Structure formats: C-alpha cells, structure tokens
Amino acid sequence: MSTTTDVTALAGRVRERLAARHPGVPFAELRTLPGGHSGLTYSMAAGPDSYVVKAVPPGQKPVGRNDVLRQAQVLRALAGSPVPVPEVFAVDEREPAWFAMEFVDGEAVEPVLDEHRLDPGLCRTRMLALAGVLRELHGTKTGITSELLDPAGELERWGRTMRAVPENLRPGAEELLSRLASMVPDGMPPTLTHGDFRLGNVLCRGERPAAVVDWEIWGLGDPRIDLGWFLLFADHRNFPRLGRPVPGLPTEEELLAAYTDGRTELPDLAWFRALARTKMAAIMGHNLRRHREGKHHDPDQERLPPTIAAMIRTALDILAQRS
Known part of the structure; x- marks a missing residue:
C-alpha cells in the first residue's frame, strides 16, 4: 500500500523527467486513477497536457501484473502501428519503476x-x-520477444x-478440463x-477506438x-445475473x-x-473464493455463481457440438 511519502517521492521523479x-509550466499533484488493477495508476497534469503514470507498488517486485516496464515495452513497440495505443513519454527503471504515457480521453465501456x-x-x-x-494487432510485427x-x-x-477453486463453486469443471485436454488443437x-x-479495455471516442489499454498480460x-x-462479450446471456441486454450488438458470427x-x-x-469460458469461470471462482475467505471483502462477488456454472455448462455444450 502506498503512503503519502511514497506518492510525493514518485511525483518528484515524474516531474523531473517530464520537466x-x-x-x-507548473505540474499538478499525482491523483489516483480509479479502476486500476495492476501496480499503481495515477494521473498528472502539466498545463493543458495530462499523463497517466503507472508504477510498481513500493516494496513489491516488478513481476506479473506489476511489471510496468513490460507494459511500457509493448506500448512503445506498437507506436505508429495500426493499433491505437497511448504514447509513452518517460520510463524510469529505478526502483520502484514507473512510466508515464499520454492521457487519452475516451470511454471504456x-x-x-x-x-x-x-x-x-x-x-x-x-x-x-x-x-x-484485433485483426491489425495479430498482424503487427514488433520484434519484441516473450514466452x-x-x-x-x-x-x-x-x-x-480452476482447480484452486472449491469444487462446489465450479460444477462440471473437471469434466470440462478433461474434455479440453483430450481435444487440444x-x-x-x-x-x-x-x-x-x-x-x-479500449478507450473510444465516438464510433472509433482511440486507444487499447491495460496491457498487463500481453x-x-x-x-x-x-x-x-473477445467473442465472449457479444451476448449478455453468457453472464446470468450480471449481463445487461443491449439490442443489436453484433453476434459472434458477425464479429x-x-x-x-x-x-x-x-x-x-x-x-x-x-x-475462454473456462478462463472466465476460473477467474470468477478465484475472486469469489477470495471474498469468502476474507482475503478481499466484496459482497458483489456473491452474484457470480450462476455465471460460473453457465460458463462451464456452455463450454461443454460447445465442445459437444464440435465432436
């Protein structure tokens, strides 16, 4: 957890690099951006210009979702490509590492x-x-390497x-995992x-995507x-008790x-x-387990069991149709 001292020190480093x-031009204070799921995410303004700053939490290692330098790497590799991404203006590898990118105005809904x-x-x-x-992303050659x-x-x-989730929260999961393992393409x-x-995870302005963000697991x-x-989010019926009907959304076939x-x-x-349905069920089961164990109190997680069960059930249906 960051402290006032940590934030003040980070703000000084950011101002020094962007000065x-x-x-x-005077710089504003670092302000926490809501909704960040990895590292620490802030905004900082300098006159009319605004930046997003992503930093490794103090005392934590820059690994996994906290590896902000890896995120900066892919954003820089995609600069100038057909894939819209925020421009990276500064990267500081000193501990705790951080990078600053442009603040892209748009809606992520x-x-x-x-x-x-x-x-x-x-x-x-x-x-x-x-x-x-997405087609452009998969066709872009960047030269960067990864596992x-x-x-x-x-x-x-x-x-x-999935198997770290209690069995009663994932009905049918063992059969699903077995079926998937027998059919690996x-x-x-x-x-x-x-x-x-x-x-x-995309900021849009009007009808067009303005910036693809949240590259923690590229x-x-x-x-x-x-x-x-991507196709999983085309139909609200995939998410019982969670999904909201949106008339006219493209079908999976159209996408x-x-x-x-x-x-x-x-x-x-x-x-x-x-x-994809297996992954979603595993993520939701993991989050629900953490809530019930008191590791991350969030009563809203109690809405997840119907969707977890539906993800597993429909995944089995999809595989049965393929057989």
Whole structure:
C-alpha cells in the first residue's frame, strides 16, 4: 500500500523527467486513477497536457501484473502501428519503476456488463470496429520477444486456477478440463496478443477506438486465444445475473466475419470459445473464493455463481457440438 511519502517521492521523479517537455509550466499533484488493477495508476497534469503514470507498488517486485516496464515495452513497440495505443513519454527503471504515457480521453465501456446509457447502435459500431483492431494487432510485427502461449500451455495455466477453486463453486469443471485436454488443437503461428481484449479495455471516442489499454498480460501466442475471449462479450446471456441486454450488438458470427475480413476460416475456434469460458469461470471462482475467505471483502462477488456454472455448462455444450 502506498503512503503519502511514497506518492510525493514518485511525483518528484515524474516531474523531473517530464520537466523538459513543459518549461516554466507548473505540474499538478499525482491523483489516483480509479479502476486500476495492476501496480499503481495515477494521473498528472502539466498545463493543458495530462499523463497517466503507472508504477510498481513500493516494496513489491516488478513481476506479473506489476511489471510496468513490460507494459511500457509493448506500448512503445506498437507506436505508429495500426493499433491505437497511448504514447509513452518517460520510463524510469529505478526502483520502484514507473512510466508515464499520454492521457487519452475516451470511454471504456463493456456494453453487456457495465452500467451505461450509450446508444445500442453506437455499441454495435464500436464492437465491430474493435474486431478490425484485433485483426491489425495479430498482424503487427514488433520484434519484441516473450514466452510463447500455445493452446496446451493456456489450458494448463487456467486449469491450475480452476482447480484452486472449491469444487462446489465450479460444477462440471473437471469434466470440462478433461474434455479440453483430450481435444487440444494444433497451434497457429504466434502473434502479439493482448490477453484481455474487449471493449472494456479500449478507450473510444465516438464510433472509433482511440486507444487499447491495460496491457498487463500481453504475450506472443495463438491469436485464437484473444479472439475466443473477445467473442465472449457479444451476448449478455453468457453472464446470468450480471449481463445487461443491449439490442443489436453484433453476434459472434458477425464479429468473426469482421475479424477475418474474408480470410480463410479459422480452424478449431470452438475449442478456443470453450477455453475462454473456462478462463472466465476460473477467474470468477478465484475472486469469489477470495471474498469468502476474507482475503478481499466484496459482497458483489456473491452474484457470480450462476455465471460460473453457465460458463462451464456452455463450454461443454460447445465442445459437444464440435465432436
């Protein structure tokens, strides 16, 4: 947990690095940005310009979701590509490490999960546009390296997370994991993957995506991992007790058509759609377990069991149709 002293020290370091961009302009204080799920996330203004600052929490190691330098690396690698990302202006590797990027004005709304008053037609347009951004991401060559994420490795990773959840919270999970393991498809050539690609992680202005954000779990791997996850958010019925109906959202088939843009059909996509549901069930089960164990008190997690069960059930249905 950061202290006033920690924040003051970080603010001084940020001002020192950005001062040359704003000669004679006073900097505002660092302000915590709500909604950050990794490291520490702040905003800082210098005259009319604003920055987002992401930092490693004091006393913690820059690993996993706290590895802000890794996030800065992928953002810099994508600069100038067809994938819209915030521009990185400063990186400081000294402990605790941090980087500063432009503050992109826009809305990050997940239509079927977030409370919002957006026009359904706008939501549809944004989601179809985002399918094209995902296609561009998977076609972008950056030269950066990372551990490869193949289908078998992804299943092993999320299987461990699932099995850490009490059995009564994940009905049918063992059968699902067994079925997935018996049907692992061959991998496709690895591409750059976001890891959590959806409208809730994209700042939009009007109809267009302005910046893809939240790159904490990017990697190099099978593009169908990203695609299966993205398709999951097309239908509120995938999220019982959580989802909100949005008339006219594109179907999974429409999003897939927008992503492929007339290219050859992707093989074995059903397996990746089932994997995405497995991942969601595992994440929700993990969060619910932490709440019930008192590690992270959040009564809203008690709404999750119907969605966890539905994710597992529909994943099994998808695999049964593929057989």
